[in-house]
Each structure stands twice: as structure tokens, then as C-alpha cells.
Amino acid sequence: MQSSKRIHVDFPDATIDAPTRCLALTISDEFIRQTVSELNEQVDRVETTDQWRLNTDSYRLQNDPEISSLIDKLTRLFRENNPFKSFFIKNTLKELIVRLSQIQVRSDLLTTTHQHVNTNRLAYIVAYIRENVTRSLSIEELSDKACLSKSHFFRLFKSELGVSPAQFILTERIGRAKIILSNPAKSITDACYESGFNSLTHFSSAFRSVERMCPRQFKRQLFVVS
The missing domain is CATH 1.10.10 (Arc Repressor Mutant, subunit A)
Structure with missing residues (x-):
């Protein structure tokens, strides 16, 4: 990275008791190109005309557990005194690049689907x-x-x-349910059946698995915020 290149970091709110942190990780363009090229040689895309890629000029990433785990692993590896250190770092960087490429391709596919x-x-x-x-x-x-x-x-x-097709369908249904729940005139029962679920029990369980809260808590939270 050039020293004159600016980085925008969207910091979360921080306090004295709960500080935030920032880590800048620089990976050479050549290493990225080699890794993406290797990925394209070994893993096919759905369409043969498409390729895996990583656009480093325009990239925005929401916090992702897998990415966070890899960055934490890299931080630990750099601090270790291990004869295999460089090997482990290189392979962890490769995994990081592959996962970033997956996220970028996935994001483009989901946000510009109709194109x-x-x-x-x-x-x-x-x-x-x-x-x-x-x-x-x-x-x-x-x-x-x-x-x-x-x-x-x-x-x-x-x-x-x-994700699997079933997981994707579930996430899409929960997304629709959240929109319905955001309507004050709609009930949890409305959200259940209008988003494709056949029972309130299944709906509540599925909603909790995705959102980490039940539909009633989600609706109450919206009401309190508004």
C-alpha cells in the first residue's frame, strides 16, 4: 500500500470500558493475483465465463466471523516464535484472500441480481x-x-x-417476515404465513435461529426504537 493512500475505517462506538481497535493489514498485489489465479484454476464458477476476483480498489466489508477469526489468527502467528511461522502465515493469508473473494462475488450477485x-x-x-x-x-x-x-x-x-439453498430460502423468508413485522398493522401470525411458514412454532424457531431473538422481541424492539 502506498503511504499516501487513504483508508476509511468505520469505527464502532467506543468507551473507556469498551475500547475499539483498528488493524491495518497490507498484502502485496502480486500475492493476491497469484492466489486468485490459483483459485480460478482449482474451483469453477457456475458460469465458465465468470472468474473469481478480488477488487482491492473498491471494497467494503461488514464484520464477518470467519474473516475476524483469520485476522486474529494472523495476529497470533506474527507474534509466535515458530520455525513454521512463514508457512502458516502464507496459508492463512491465502485463505483470507479466498474468503474475501467469495464474499465480494456473493455480495455482487445478491445486490445486482437482476443485472x-x-x-x-x-x-x-x-x-x-x-x-x-x-x-x-x-x-x-x-x-x-x-x-x-x-x-x-x-x-x-x-x-x-x-450457504445451502435451504439456508438461503430460510434467510429470504425471515427477511420478508421482518418487513411485515415492521408494519404496525401486521401481527406475528401475519408475518408467519405471509412469509411462507406453515406454523407459528416453526416460524418462531427459524426466526430465532437467524436473528437471535424471537419475532415478538423483534417487533417490540422496533416499537421501542420508534
Whole structure:
């Protein structure tokens, strides 16, 4: 990184008792290119015309447990006095680059889905799921729509989106439920059935698994904030 290059860091609120911290990690452009090239040689994208990439000029990343874990590991490795230190650091940096590439590709696919529906089968499937999220969707139906075998579809979906098709559908349903719950005129029962769930018990359990709180707590929190 050039010394004159500016870095924008979105610091969380900090106090004396709960300080925040910032770590700047510089990775050479050549090492990034080599790692991404190796990734493209070993792991296919859904479309042969697409490639794994890492845009280092424009990159914004929300806090991610896997990324945080890798950065913590790198910090520990740099402090160790271990004859295998350089080997461990190099491989951890490679994993970091691969995961960042996955996140960037995934973010682009999910935020600009409609720009790619005619050229990318996963983008088409994401749009299809969002349009039909309130009804039952099977792996067979989705893999048929993608013109892929079930096993190939499942592997590529998880590779590029980071979750299984079932997990993605669940997250999309919870996202829709949150929008419904944000409407004061809508009840938890409305959110349950209008987002594709068949029972309040299942809805509450699924909502908690994604949001770490039950639907009632989420709605109450919105009311208190407003």
C-alpha cells in the first residue's frame, strides 16, 4: 500500500470500558493475483465465463466471523516464535484472500441480481427464489431451473453463495417476515404465513435461529426504537 493512500475505517462506538481497535493489514498485489489465479484454476464458477476476483480498489466489508477469526489468527502467528511461522502465515493469508473473494462475488450477485439473470444461472435462481419464497421450493425444482444435476447445483450454490439453498430460502423468508413485522398493522401470525411458514412454532424457531431473538422481541424492539 502506498503511504499516501487513504483508508476509511468505520469505527464502532467506543468507551473507556469498551475500547475499539483498528488493524491495518497490507498484502502485496502480486500475492493476491497469484492466489486468485490459483483459485480460478482449482474451483469453477457456475458460469465458465465468470472468474473469481478480488477488487482491492473498491471494497467494503461488514464484520464477518470467519474473516475476524483469520485476522486474529494472523495476529497470533506474527507474534509466535515458530520455525513454521512463514508457512502458516502464507496459508492463512491465502485463505483470507479466498474468503474475501467469495464474499465480494456473493455480495455482487445478491445486490445486482437482476443485472445478471440472463447471463448467470445462480442469479436467475436467486431471483426465482425471491419471487416464489412463500411457497415450497425443492432442490429438484431449483436444480431443474438451473439446468444442473442436484449434486452439482448444491455444490455450486454453496460455493458461490456461502450457504445451502435451504439456508438461503430460510434467510429470504425471515427477511420478508421482518418487513411485515415492521408494519404496525401486521401481527406475528401475519408475518408467519405471509412469509411462507406453515406454523407459528416453526416460524418462531427459524426466526430465532437467524436473528437471535424471537419475532415478538423483534417487533417490540422496533416499537421501542420508534
